[in-house]
Every structure is written in C-alpha cells, then in structure tokens.
Amino acid sequence: MIPLTHFLIVGACLFAAGLYAVLARRNAILVLVGIELMINASILNLVAFGRYDKTLYGGQVFALFAIVLAAAAVAVALAIILNVYKFHKSVNPEDIKNLKD
Amino acid sequence: MPATALTYPLLAALSAVLLPFLGFLLSAALGKKAGNGAIAISAISLSLLAAGYAFSQVWNQEPIHVQWNWFTVGSQEFHVGLMLDNMAVLMLVLVCLIALPVHIYSAAYMKGDPGIHRYWTYLSLFCFAMLGLVVADNLLLMYVCWELVGFASYLLIGFWFTKDAAVQANKKAFIVNRIGDLGFLIGIALTYSHLGTLDTGALVAAPETLPAPWLTVAGLAFFLGAMAKSAQFPLHVWLPDAMEGPTSVSSLIHAATMVAAGVFLLARIFPVFNETVLLVIAATGAITALVAAYFALTQFDIKKILAFSTISQLGFMMVGIGIGMYPVALFHLSTHAFFKCLLFLCAGAVIHEMQHIKETHGLAIDPQDIRNMGGLRKYMPLTFAAMLIASLALAGFPFTSGYLSKDALIVHSFEWAALQPGAAKLIPYVLALVSMLTSFYILRLLAKVFFGAFSVASANGTIRPHEVPAKMLVPMLFLAGCSLFPLFSIHPLNDGHVWLMQGLTTTVSTLPPLRMLHLVIPLLTASATCVAATVAWHWYVNGRYPLKTTGLFYRLSQNQGYLDTLYDATVVRPILRLSRLLLWTDHYIVDRAVNGLAALGRSFAATAAWIDQRLVDGLVRLVGKLAWGLGNVFRRLQTGRVQHYFTTLFLLILVILLYHIVVLL
Amino acid sequence: MDQIPGRKGGGQKELMSMTALLFYGFATVAIASAWLLVSIRNIARSLFLFFIVLFSVAGLYVFALADFVAITQILVYVGGVLVLMLFAFMLSNKELLKDLQVGVSHFFALPAWQSAVIAASFLAVLIYTSLQLGAEEPSWISASREKDTVIMPTDQTIQHIGVQLMTRYLLPFEIVSVLLMAALIGAAHLTRKEAKP
Numbered sequence: 022m023i024p025l026t027h028f029l030i031v032g033a034c035l036f037a038a039g040l041y042a043v044l045a046r047r048n049a050i051l052v053l054v055g056i057e058l059m060i061n062a063s064i065l066n067l068v069a070f071g072r073y074d075k076t077l078y079g080g081q082v083f084a085l086f087a088i089v090l091a092a093a094a095v096a097v098a099l100a101i102i103l104n105v106y107k108f109h110k111s112v113n114p115e116d117i118k119n120l121k122d
Numbered sequence: 123m124p125a126t127a128l129t130y131p132l133l134a135a136l137s138a139v140l141l142p143f144l145g146f147l148l149s150a151a152l153g154k155k156a157g158n159g160a161i162a163i164s165a166i167s168l169s170l171l172a173a174g175y176a177f178s179q180v181w182n183q184e185p186i187h188v189q190w191n192w193f194t195v196g197s198q199e200f201h202v203g204l205m206l207d208n209m210a211v212l213m214l215v216l217v218c219l220i221a222l223p224v225h226i227y228s229a230a231y232m233k234g235d236p237g238i239h240r241y242w243t244y245l246s247l248f249c250f251a252m253l254g255l256v257v258a259d260n261l262l263l264m265y266v267c268w269e270l271v272g273f274a275s276y277l278l279i280g281f282w283f284t285k286d287a288a289v290q291a292n293k294k295a296f297i298v299n300r301i302g303d304l305g306f307l308i309g310i311a312l313t314y315s316h317l318g319t320l321d322t323g324a325l326v327a328a329p330e331t332l333p334a335p336w337l338t339v340a341g342l343a344f345f346l347g348a349m350a351k352s353a354q355f356p357l358h359v360w361l362p363d364a365m366e367g368p369t370s371v372s373s374l375i376h377a378a379t380m381v382a383a384g385v386f387l388l389a390r391i392f393p394v395f396n397e398t399v400l401l402v403i404a405a406t407g408a409i410t411a412l413v414a415a416y417f418a419l420t421q422f423d424i425k426k427i428l429a430f431s432t433i434s435q436l437g438f439m440m441v442g443i444g445i446g447m448y449p450v451a452l453f454h455l456s457t458h459a460f461f462k463c464l465l466f467l468c469a470g471a472v473i474h475e476m477q478h479i480k481e482t483h484g485l486a487i488d489p490q491d492i493r494n495m496g497g498l499r500k501y502m503p504l505t506f507a508a509m510l511i512a513s514l515a516l517a518g519f520p521f522t523s524g525y526l527s528k529d530a531l532i533v534h535s536f537e538w539a540a541l542q543p544g545a546a547k548l549i550p551y552v553l554a555l556v557s558m559l560t561s562f563y564i565l566r567l568l569a570k571v572f573f574g575a576f577s578v579a580s581a582n583g584t585i586r587p588h589e590v591p592a593k594m595l596v597p598m599l600f601l602a603g604c605s606l607f608p609l610f611s612i613h614p615l616n617d618g619h620v621w622l623m624q625g626l627t628t629t630v631s632t633l634p635p636l637r638m639l640h641l642v643i644p645l646l647t648a649s650a651t652c653v654a655a656t657v658a659w660h661w662y663v664n665g666r667y668p669l670k671t672t673g674l675f676y677r678l679s680q681n682q683g684y685l686d687t688l689y690d691a692t693v694v695r696p697i698l699r700l701s702r703l704l705l706w707t708d709h710y711i712v713d714r715a716v717n718g719l720a721a722l723g724r725s726f727a728a729t730a731a732w733i734d735q736r737l738v739d740g741l742v743r744l745v746g747k748l749a750w751g752l753g754n755v756f757r758r759l760q761t762g763r764v765q766h767y768f769t770t771l772f773l774l775i776l777v778i779l780l781y782h783i784v785v786l787l
Numbered sequence: 788m789d790q791i792p793g794r795k796g797g798g799q800k801e802l803m804s805m806t807a808l809l810f811y812g813f814a815t816v817a818i819a820s821a822w823l824l825v826s827i828r829n830i831a832r833s834l835f836l837f838f839i840v841l842f843s844v845a846g847l848y849v850f851a852l853a854d855f856v857a858i859t860q861i862l863v864y865v866g867g868v869l870v871l872m873l874f875a876f877m878l879s880n881k882e883l884l885k886d887l888q889v890g891v892s893h894f895f896a897l898p899a900w901q902s903a904v905i906a907a908s909f910l911a912v913l914i915y916t917s918l919q920l921g922a923e924e925p926s927w928i929s930a931s932r933e934k935d936t937v938i939m940p941t942d943q944t945i946q947h948i949g950v951q952l953m954t955r956y957l958l959p960f961e962i963v964s965v966l967l968m969a970a971l972i973g974a975a976h977l978t979r980k981e982a983k984p
Contacts, residue, residue, distance in 0.1 A: 022850070028851060029913070033910055037907070039821070044902035051825070075947075078948055095868045096871065097977070100973070100975075100978045
C-alpha cells in the first residue's frame, strides 16, 4: 500500500511546521497550536508504524492515549494562558520575562 | 718583693692618696652645698699629715712595695700597687705641702665665684690623681693617673667655660698632651712586649732586656710623653694658654705639680735611657730653656711671663735629667715648686686687687697687664716682700733655695759637658745665658709691677689698691719661708749638704767634680742678677727704654716665635680641612650610598608591590573576571522568554541528531 | 483489459492508484494548511486552518489502516480540542485577538530566521532519517512481514483495539483517565473566578 516513508515524510513536515510555530510565533495560542501540530505529527508516526503490529496493536492504542493526553494538555494550557493574560495583560511570550536573569 | 701586709706607712700613703678622692666624691655628691671648700681643705690637710708620716717612716729606710691583682686578660695579670721609695715619699710630701696653701689661698681668691663647688671638686680630683701618680708602682697605673691629671687640668683650665678663650685653651692643652700620651703608650707597649710586665721596678732593674734600637725608641717615646706634660719645646704651646684658668690653679698645677710629672716619670724610669736619648733630652731641655726665656722677655701679661718662666725652668730640669743627674733635677723640681707657686700666688694677689679696682671704678683695663700696674710696693708691701723672695729664688740669688738647685745644675752640666764631644759642650753655656735672661725678665716684672707710679691711678687720684686678706697672705708667706735655704740645706751656699740630694743619689754615677766651677758659677750668676736689676731699673722704672718695640727680635719674642701660627697652619687647618673633607664624603658619598641602597630597596619593594598588585592580584582578578564573563555570557541565555528556551532546546537536539547522523554514518 | 488513460478508477495498472492519489491529496492539504497556518497573521484563520489540518490528518490515519484512531481524532481533536480553542479564543478578551507583532502589515508574519533555520534543519534531518528507514527496513518490520502480522484492510481493528485496551493496556488506560480528570479539574480550578470580598 502506501510505503512507510511517505507517512514519515508527511509527519516530518507537520512536525517542522509545528516547531516553527512554537519557536517563532508571538501569540501564546499559536504556540499552543504549534504544540498540537507536533503532537499530531507524532501520532501519525505512531499510527504509521503501528500497521506492522497486529499482535499487540501497540501503535494504535498508544495513538489513542496520545490524543487524550493532547486534549488534556490543551485544556490546562489554555487555563494557564488565561491566567497569564490576567496577570501580564499580554499573551506575547516575549513579554513574559519575569524569570529573566 | 711585693708584700701584702698593710703596715702603718703603707696605710698612711694609701690614705694620703685616697683622702682627696673621697673629698672629690663628697664634693661632687653635695654639689652646690660644697661651696665653702671645707671638705677639700680638710682632705688635703689630712693627706699632708699622712704623707708626712709616711715620709718619716720611709725616707732613707727600706722601700715598701705592695701589689694587688687588678684584672686579668687571658693569662696575663695586671696589678695595682704602691712603691714607696725615697722619690715617691718626697713627691708625696711635696705635692701635699704645695697643695694645702693653695687650697687655703683659693678659699679667699675664688670667693663669690658661682661655680666654686665645681672648683673644689676638680681640685680634689687633681690632688688624688697627682698623689696616685707619684706612688704608682707600674706603668699602667701611672698612665691612668697621668691621664686623670691631664683631665683635671682640662677641667680647671676651662673652669670659666663661658669664656671662649678658656674653652679654646683647655682644648689645646688636652690635644697637645694627647700627643705626649701617644709617646707614653708606645713606651708602655714596648716595655710590655719585651719584658712581659709593666712594673717600673722590673723595668728599672733590667733595661737591657730591650734590644738596642728598641731601647732608644722606648726612651724617646717616654720622653715624648714627658715633653708634652712638662711643656718642652715644641710642645710647650699649651702652657701659656693654660693661664686662662684661675691663678690658684695655675700655681698648683701649671707651676709646681702637674708639669713636674713629666720630670718625675723620667726620674722614675731613669735607667731605661741610653746615651743617645739622654743627649736628646739634654738638648731639648736646653733649647726649651733658652726659647722660653727669650719669649718671656717681652710679654706684658703677668701670668704669661710666669708661664714662660715655668717652661724655661722645666727645660733646666730636663737638662738635669739629660746629664744623668736626676737627683739634681728632682731637687730643682722641689725648689721650683715652692718659689714658682709663690710667684703665681703673688701674681694672683696683684690681679685680685686690679680686678677689684676695675670693678669698683668701672675701668676698662686688663687686670693682668703689667703696663697697668706700677708702684704697688707702697700699697701691698707684704705681697711685694713675698714676690721679691720668690724672684730672687728664681734668679738664683744666694741664700735662696733656688740658688742651691740652679747652680748645682749649671755646675754639673759643665762637668758633664767636659766629657762630651761636639755641640753638647754648648749646653752649659746656654744654661748660663738662660740664667742671666731669667734674672732680667723677672726683675723687669718686679720693676714694672711694684716700682714706679701706679699708671691707673695717674688719671684718677682716688684709686688706692689694698693689701690682700690674711687668708691669701699666710700661704704666701709660708711659701716664701720655704723658698729660702734653711728648708733644704744647712749651708746656704754649698749644695753638698742638701739632704734631699743626699737621699736620692744612691745609684747614680757621679761626674768628676770641677772644684773651680763651684766658685765661679755662683759668682757669675749673682753678679749677672745685679747687672740685670740695674738695667731693669734703668729701663723700666726710669722709663729709658732704648730698644725699638717694632724690631724683628722683639716681635718674634712677643708673638712666641709665631709657633702658634705655625701650628695652626700646618696642623690645625689641615686637620680641619680633612675633617671637612670627611664630612663631605660622609654626607655626599656614604649617605648617598646608604640612601641609594635604601632607594634601591624601596624601588625593589615598589616593583614587588607593583608585581603583586598588578600581576598577581590581576591574575586572581582575571580568573574572577573570566568566571564572571563566562557566566555573563551564559546569563544571556536566561532571557525569561520561553520561546528562547525552546530554541536552545531544539538547537541542541538538532546538534545531537546531526552528530549521530554525520559521525556515526 | 485496456483502460482509458487518465480515467480515475480502481485499477492496479494505473500509474497512480486511487489510494495513492487520495493519500497524496490529503497529505498535500495537511502540509499546506500546516505551513500556512504557522505563517499567517490572523489567528482566527489559523485556527480554522488547524481545523483543516486535523481533518486531513484523520484521513491519513485511514490510509494507515487505523480507522478507529481516525474517528477518535475527529471526535476528540476536532470536536473537543479545536472547539475548546475556538471558544477560548472567540469568547475571550479582545486583546487576545490581536496579533501582537508590531509594525507589520503583510498578510504573512515575517519568519524569524533562526526558528526557520532550526525548523528546516529538523525537517531535513527527519526526512533523511525516514529515507534511511525506507532504504533499510527495521528488523522487526521485516519479521512481522514474514510472520504476516501486518494489519490488513480487512481486519476488524475496533474489536482488537477494544480487546487490547481491556486486557493488555488496562493500566495505562486507567492512568490516562485519571490524568485526564486531574487535568480537567486543574484547568477548571485555574480559571475559577475569585470570590469578591
């Protein structure tokens, strides 16, 4: 069917995009979106490799767990972002420098 | 043989020596309270009694010699001891007998002086030192006393130390005496090196232990010591200047006793001197006598005339030693002590009166200048009488003690010269000439002071000098009595009966006597004295002075042969220049060197400090700065911005992955 | 049988089969949306593009023969996460809507070059590794191919996943559920309104 490498390349592209978003975007929500993209890329990887595991279905089951965890992460992250905004009046990660040395 | 038993004469001699020392300590301790001199006078009186007793026990008896161990250097012992023979006890009595009248006289003369307590202290010190010198049995002890005597003289010459002239004089006396002391020390060293001991007895017993050239050197060295102390030409220059001290001091020290110490030393160690040295001594003595008499002819200061007279008579004594007749020298020393002391005391009386007149009437005169005096015979008759006797004794007029000693000297010198070759024959003629000159200058002094008109009174008729008080007169009269013949000899005109000489001439070789001279010489000297008296009267009393005062010989005499100028130019100035040079060296070279070293050390220290501060501390601080800089660099990573942290994180992961791919390919 | 060229159909002799085509289509959409979403400035549009990415990725899951995962992706991610984000975004303060990059008026946000370089490098590394993987298959994949334990399209994955979840993966399952509960409680606590005194 579809060769393994194709999936992996797609996942790589998604990961790169997510990485870029995390590193470069000035809005905390878009950073979160970037994180989500990276998680999605990793789930794609899991699923792609899981095709060759019929005995344990490990890839797919772990993919399910990953999805759940990503959701939890989003929830908590959004709560944090809201609190950060209440305190700093800004969602720009550049502006949150209280831990600067 | 040294005996350690303390016999009475020994105790007497010891107490005679030590009593003045006790007096010195007490006076020094009491300070200003010792002003009345009772301590000093009582000490010297007791000393006289003790000395008299010792004399009576030892004269013409067995000599007493006692020694104690003083200190040890390595394996060599040095002793302190007393040698009481005829010479020593004679001197002991003589010194005390002269010192006591002077002490009594001083009580009146120095009355009212603010420093009189010091005077008594120094005088006691002097007496102690002089008495110690005459009884010392070894050269070391004698040298110690010699130095002490010189020191006491220094203190007393400079008694009025606020006067610049006095300070200069005492310095001069000390320095010139130092030259002599050098000679004495060389003699001591030679003695010690050849004999191994410093006992005078040992030296006298075996002088041939010193090999021939060293014997001459030792003899000359000892004579050098005596030269300075007894003011022989050319080391006599200190004695005229020493007249800056009080007159009583001059009478005791610089006429009778201290200056006689040199003669005494030579008499003590007489066997050491060989032919050559004796000839030198005689020649020096003759020259001194002549030169001093020449200088005395034109002096105007009464004390300076007497000082030159002392030098001249000391020359006589040296000749006495030089011709081998040291008993005659000692005899002349004894008689000279009495009449010279008396001369000074009379001069002191006159000066005292002149000073009194000067102060009462506010005159600006020099109380010691004979030109300011004259005709004092009327006002001070007893002083005149005493001075006349003393002057006659000095001139060697018959019936005085001086006649006996001086004529003995001259006669013996003729006897000696008869045996000598060459120029030595001149010596007695020189002595005869000096004798005549002596008569002249002393009668000149008498004429100018006591005869004629009182020059100060001529302007103001109310000035009247008075006779001096009894405390001064009695000692003078006592000494006048001692200056006449009865003290020394039964026969007034013949020196063969002098008990003193008879006591001393035991081991000395006698010269073949020339009987004729015993008649001729006295006649010659007596007539010369009369002639001189006439001439002096004519010139000075009647005022018919024929010579020019600006002639060469006159000026040479008055300025003491310009010897002082010579010494100043040849010795004093070079030494001062040398000391200035040394000062310059010390200041500019040595101090600069030391400062340079210090500066060098400082610069080293500065360099070390710089190194420590800049390099070492810098190194340490550099390490700190590096750590800080490195930390600072990494601090920039902590921006507080989460995206930067992410960047770093992913960068590192990338690097790791690349490493795995590239390296582990 | 002779085929008409260019006609879409399920033929095995086609240069590009239908599955491949669809796969590449979904892949392209996913990737393009992802790259677009990280580039544009408008956040609302980014979120909608994210929505498209999620759907495309769900489609890709299907091609990996993980149909249950795809459904779960749609249900949970799209229906839960995305909606949550949209709500949080839309119903929150107006300040949050602003893209806070100063002085830029383009449609695209200027890329920060360090991040672009790092992202590109990661992409390169990952692609390279993937190609390596393709060149030489891991041993366990070869082993499973031989043992014929590769999931076939005809397998009933749901049934097997269910069985595995209740037997082998029970513990992780429970833990994840507890974690989820904790996270949600925490999030709720974080955002509670303080009682006014």
